[in-house]
Amino acid sequence: QSALTQPPSASGSPGQSVTISCTGTSSDVGLYNFVSWYQQYPGKAPKLMIYDVTKRPSGVPDRFSGSKSGNTASLIVSGLQAEDEADYYCSSFAGGNTIVFGGGTKLTVL
Amino acid sequence: QVQLQESGPGLLRPSETLSLICDVSGYSIGTAYQWSWIRQSPGRGLEWIGSVYRNTLIYYNPSLKSRVTISADASKNQFSLNLRYVTAADTAVYFCARTEWNPDFWGQGILVTVTS
Numbered sequence: 150q151s152a153l154t155q156p157p158s159a160s161g162s163p164g165q166s167v168t169i170s171c172t173g174t175s176s177d178v179g180l181y182n183f184v185s186w187y188q189q190y191p192g193k194a195p196k197l198m199i200y201d202v203t204k205r206p207s208g209v210p211d212r213f214s215g216s217k218s219g220n221t222a223s224l225i226v227s228g229l230q231a232e233d234e235a236d237y238y239c240s241s242f243a244g245g246n247t248i249v250f251g252g253g254t255k256l257t258v259l
Numbered sequence: 260q261v262q263l264q265e266s267g268p269g270l271l272r273p274s275e276t277l278s279l280i281c282d283v284s285g286y287s288i289g290t291a292y293q294w295s296w297i298r299q300s301p302g303r304g305l306e307w308i309g310s311v312y313r314n315t316l317i318y319y320n321p322s323l324k325s326r327v328t329i330s331a332d333a334s335k336n337q338f339s340l341n342l343r344y345v346t347a348a349d350t351a352v353y354f355c356a357r358t359e360w361n362p363d364f365w366g367q368g369i370l371v372t373v374t375s
Contacts, residue, residue, distance in 0.1 A: 152304065183360035194354060194365040195305070201360070238305055242360040246293070246318040250305040 153178065153239055153251035160257040161229045169254045171222040171239035177249055179220035183242035186215060186224045188235045189253075195238060199224060226256070234258045261285040263355050263366035271373045277342040281355030281366060282335075289314050289333040293358040296329060296340045299368070300351035310358055311338050345373045 154172040161167040171178065171186075178184055184202045187195035197206050199215035202222060212227045222241070226233055239251040267279035281294070288294050293310040300306075309319040314331040323342070331338040342349060350373045356362035 181360070185361035185363075194367050195362075196365075197363050200363065206363070240305070240307075240361045246310065246312075246316075247320065248295070248307040248310075248358070248361060250297075250307060252304045 151249070153241060153249055155237075155239060155251040155254045157252070158255045158257065160259055161226075162259045163229050163231065165229050166225060166227045167229060167256065169224045169226075169237055169239075169256070171224070171241075171251045173220050173222075173241055173243075173249070175220060177241040177243040178217065178222050180244065181242045182217070184215070184217060184222040185240045186213075186222075187238045187240070188233075189238065190235050198237075229258050231258050261357055261364040263357065263364060265353060265355050265366045265369040267369060267371070269370055269372060271345050271371065273346050273373060273375055274344055275373075277340070277345050277349065277353075277371055277373075279340045279353055279355075279369065279371075280337050281339070282337045283357075284336070286357070287333070288331055288336055288338060293318070294331065294338045295356045295358040295362055297354045297356055297362065297365075298349075298351040299354065300348075306351075308340065308342075308353075347373050349373050 186199040189195045243249045293312045295310040296308040311331045326343045328341040352368040354368045355366045357364040
């Protein structure tokens with residue numbers, strides 16, 4: 150069970166769009182449509198932003214969206230705002246009732 | 260609204276056993292969902308430790324399975340984590356979380372430090 154691969158950092162200017170990738174394998178991301186994305190501020194618990202690849206929980210701005218192609222899932226943040234500066238993590242169901250996380254991406258709003 | 264709260268010792272010596280409890284309110288843990296333990300250390304990011312479902316079905320991360328025990332107490336609406344023979348590498352913030360296919364509601368986390 151290997152961790153999912155995320156870029157360590159990403160950045161964009163206010164109003165721009167940023168895409169964060171999450172690459173797994175044909176045993177996790179590629180096999181199941183159960184990928185979630187979390188936003189985490191320092192010292193806080195992760196907050197669910199996207200689940201089941203594309204779904205948004207109530208209260209999450211529609212600027213946040215998700216997609217998947219093959220073994221790679223993506224989080225797209227449109228219309229970047231200063232408050233979006235945070236760490237973002239992906240997770241995937243990996244079969245056998247196990248879960249695997251990505252290493253995290255630090256999003257900087259320039 | 261589901262709420263989860265971790266509790267337990269924050270400081271351990273090497274070779275001791277880490278014991279944490281997660282108190283759940285707003286949902287009965289025996290009804291549905293898996294209930295998970297997850298940890299986060301600076302060098303290793305988020306790591307799923309294991310989950311319990313319907314109080315009796317338990318699933319572990321293969322890398323930790325030999326040292327971990329997760330259990331649930333439906334009468335108290337809480338579930339627990341025991342991690343044996345801890346080392347400095349087990350120093351982390353430990354979270355409990357409600358889980359469907361992935362975690363949705365998380366506790367605030369508790370920092371556990373292992374030091375001699």
